[in-house]
Amino acid sequence: MTLSLDILAARMRQGESIPLGDTARVAVALSVPAILQQLVVTAMEYIDAAMVGHIGAEATAAIGIVSSSTWLLHGILVGLFTSFAIQIAQYLGADRQDDARGVLRQSMIFNILLGCGMAALGIGICRFLPGWLGADPSLQGNASAYFGIWSAALPFSMAMGMYSAMLRATGDALTPSLISVLVCVLDIFFNFFLINPTREMELFGQTVTMFGFGWGVPGAALGTALATLIGGLAALAVLLLRESPLAIRYPGSWKITRSCLINLWRVGVPLAAERAALSSAQVLLVRIVSQLGTVAIAANSLAVSAEGLCYMAGYGIQDASIALVGQAVGAHRRDMSKRFAWLCTGMGMGIMALSGVLMWLFAPALMSIFTADAAVIALGAQMLRIEAFAEPMFGASIVASGAMQGAGDSTACFVLNLFSMWGVRLTLAFLLAPRFGLTGVWTAMCVELCTRGVLFLLRLARGKWLERGALA
Template sequence: MLEEKKTDILLGFIRDGKPMTLKQQLRLTVQLSVPAIIAQLSSIIMQYIDAAMVGSLGAEASASVGLVATTTWLFWGLCSAAATGFSVQVAHRIGANDMKGARMVLRQSLVATLFFSLLLAALGAAISPSLPGWLRGDISIRQDASVYFFIFSLFLPALQMNFLAGGMLRCSGNMHIPSLMGVIMCVLDVIFNFFLIFPVRECCVSGVWFTIPGVGLGVIGAALGTAAAEMVAAGVLLWYLLTHSDKLKHVRSEGNFWPKTRTLRKALRIGLPMGIEHVVICGAQILTTVIVAPLGVFAIAANSFAITAESLCYMPGYGIADAATTLVGQSIGAGRRKLTRSFAHITILMGMTIMGMMGILMYVFAPEIIGLMTPVEEIRTLGVMALRIEAFAEPMFAASIVAYGVFVGAADTLVPCLMNFFSIWAVRLTLAAWLAPAFGLKGVWIAMCVELCFRGLIFLIRLKRERWMKQFSI
């Protein structure tokens, strides 16, 4: 609580127009980034848990989840974009010391995003029977993949509320509660999965035998366990946001929850390009899955595990990007151009440094990382190869991730969306389609490494030119 109070004092310097030394800027960036990184890492640990538990069931179970993984990320991204369209408005209002306006945007966002997530849930449930076939998955894994995605789709409203409540708290400067709930969600995921995935079994500890209860649902249990953990986290975050947040709580607060045209228009201007960007990236990942699928079950599983494992490296970048969005958003709301530029540079340098070090660790410990998720040797060999190729791209990947967070805080999302579209579709997929027939999964990951370096470069160029600061009048 003391650390949170110190953070709020420094954020108050932004809102009140007080000068900030470089040391204070660095301290505030670290104070916001560390909890955000923990929250992002907890999300990845949850994916590791699911991957490891499902991986213990065999290659086909792993492949069934891996087949639809990119499509679940697409739906996640759309929910995240919808939440960000409103939370960035809240950051700007708080930066301008307009707390009443911030609460007004929050009220309207609850109805708008819930309606949006219900539409997504209906769409996901409708396509779930056909999705594995569209992705050219093997007949042996289609049934489990279809049911897994169906369950995921049904619980999208809970995921949406999780994203919205966490995003609102972060944009208000409260990184600690979303971080704490991320950790709790991981613990709950382990507990739920432990009982839902595996059947009743006997266990011996120090010569004492006892029975461990279990439902034995396998892949379906993994989907239900994750969904249950997300529901609990969403409920707690919403409760805290609406009753305990210093800036956004709605106890004895009056106002209409029905979305206003002006608020929706701003949310669309911010969130729609982000949604398109997620469609572009995840569409490319889905197409990559289509490229990988003919390479066999081992290649599908290894590709999925390597993507999950790599996320351990890049999630710190996303945590720092969350901090960058808050810092830039509040600085712009306060009308402080010089401070906006300074926070942009600090966060990007921090992200590149941390992810560069994580890339080194990923290269060295790739066998151990993949080994945690699967006992199948063929999958391990392919996964280690993929991780060691990707390790070289981590610093430039960080540049693109954090710079994107900066641009989101400035409500500048259209041009970055177009940049991502060109980089992924013109560079990554072209190279992957060209290299995969000759080099297999290795060719796909070489293409990814080259594209991430190119993307980081063009994002740094845009940051340097400062055209994203044209939105400064917001």
């Protein structure tokens, strides 16, 4: 019999002693598709960056100047919808399926209200944002258009993220990864026609005229928005139509409940605040980098995209740890919660250490995927090799924070990230950038990520993250 998360949760509720091998099998079974999903998401970012990067450094810089702001808006929404997935994991672990379906219904209401509200905010400020960030006037038009189009798709990107997280909370990590593959393929297709102008191309030895809109940077934003729209609708369709513990075809109330609001306040608000703190710090870092010139802006933006190849495994395992620890906490099994937390954290550190080595070795090749500009490639490769040393501890912070979040201890995650990002990275970057340029900024990042990893490992070892207990 295949060992799945729901079977393991039933055994935990019965008080069984679960062999380590069974625990590891479920952790790997959830982690591998989640890592695949992160790989696809990163590939989509690579594709976008590469397609835009070959237009020129200015096009890349235009997207780079607003990228931290997209992280800010999206990060706030991620924090909120992750809290819904944590509630569902804990309710399913406690075998409270009606409550889990109630959370799903309420999340759909929040998705519409918050997603549309954030979209309106982003569209409203897109004209002014590049100027606020200190962008060169030559970059502001494309940067504004990109941010406005990206913002308009926020309700659908939130839907895709929210419902994918809920599917993982049930133990189904494969379906979200397949939806991500679909979105990536659509993104390539749309970008191919929207970014490039009509041109002559060689196809099977024949010269053909390939139609294109030639919209450049705005075309890249529109292609991603259309792909995300379809992905969000696909994730919702799975939850509406498929037979599962979350199938909302079963009768139930759509009323916003007090317990859901309390849990959202206890877990979701600190998560959103954490994302806001991290992303707003990134905005300030972009402001620092924007003073270093177009080559530095482009190298910074593309190096950040390239580094995504390294930490995607960490975030995939983090997604698995949230579901695993959440269900163990719901089943009132502190022993299994700790086992899942340490098992997943060790996996994350090991895989990210290996990917850090590969990133150091192949840094120039990674950068050349995105751009042909020799100066941007050389500078970006230097930054990646600085960052490679921090990857194991970065993995520790990513996965350990997921385990703590699955237990409902999101406030501690917020405090640790706030101190690390604002107290260490920003302070060092502000001091080092004037003298060492972009190298100083990335050195500050490396030091901060190592510090963050140590802080999260200490918190995990002390065990206080389990004191929050199951949700209401």
